[in-house]
Amino acid sequence: MLNAAELSWPVGLLTRGEQLSYFDNTGSIGADYSVAVPAGEVWHILSVRCVLSTQPIVANRTVNVTFDFGLGIVSQFSSNNSVLHPAGTAYVYSFAPFNVQAGPSGASGSQVSASMPDVLIYNLGAPSGLRIRVENVQAGDNLSTVGIDYERWLA
């Protein structure tokens, strides 16, 4: 066993975790975007939203949400979006459990929905967290307006 935590989930509404929202308009450029789960906390990720604006460098990109357990990339569980994101465009990505993959569509032709695992992540000594990962990311590609809704428990 690599790690373990006692939980009070899933349980009735009386003992649901705190409902929290995370937002960061800064994001990251040319790199994954990471959010660390603080030590002693358990998070249930409900949804992840971000905007990826790609540079004119010709390459298709794909975006996924990866859940890490602090033991290197081999410990990840990923939600892999099959949508090919071309150069010089901005797509808005919305990940949530049970989402059916769709888009890009919508009034601006830029909305993408994708599903992600309905999992819990936690930090009991090993840095753990969530990453928005862009395959074939190019210098200058901008991940921004990151929003995460999650439930939190103190382990």
Add this chain to the structure above:
Amino acid sequence: MSVGWPRENGELLFVAVPAPAPGNNFALSIPSGQTWRVLAVRCDLTVTLGARSLNVAVADPFGNTAWSTSCTVTHGVGLTFVSWGIGLATAAAALNGYFSWPMPDCLVLGSATTQLVSLGNVSGADTLTNIRVLYQRWRTA
């Protein structure tokens, strides 16, 4: 049997499954007296020849397959990264060898013969490595 679910005091566990010998599938036993809810599974698949398909399944206490996933693509020669998770509504194949597949959200009653296994036509020098399982556990005995 009643497992009293949902209730408090479940545990969340994250385990590494030993890599099987080349050309073999992996198996993780679910012991007697425990009920599991498997949240996610992942592994690295290296195919050395031909095309393979890979799924995960649960063999129940009666030796039957309780459930199995069904992938929609094959894995060609090379390294791919495969994830299964509850809550995934859509199978997806991303760039650079990343795949994800839906998995049933079920409780599994452990026994001397209950296992979480991979079901694939792996053979020869194909390898399954970096196998990780995230699950909840309740003790029922």
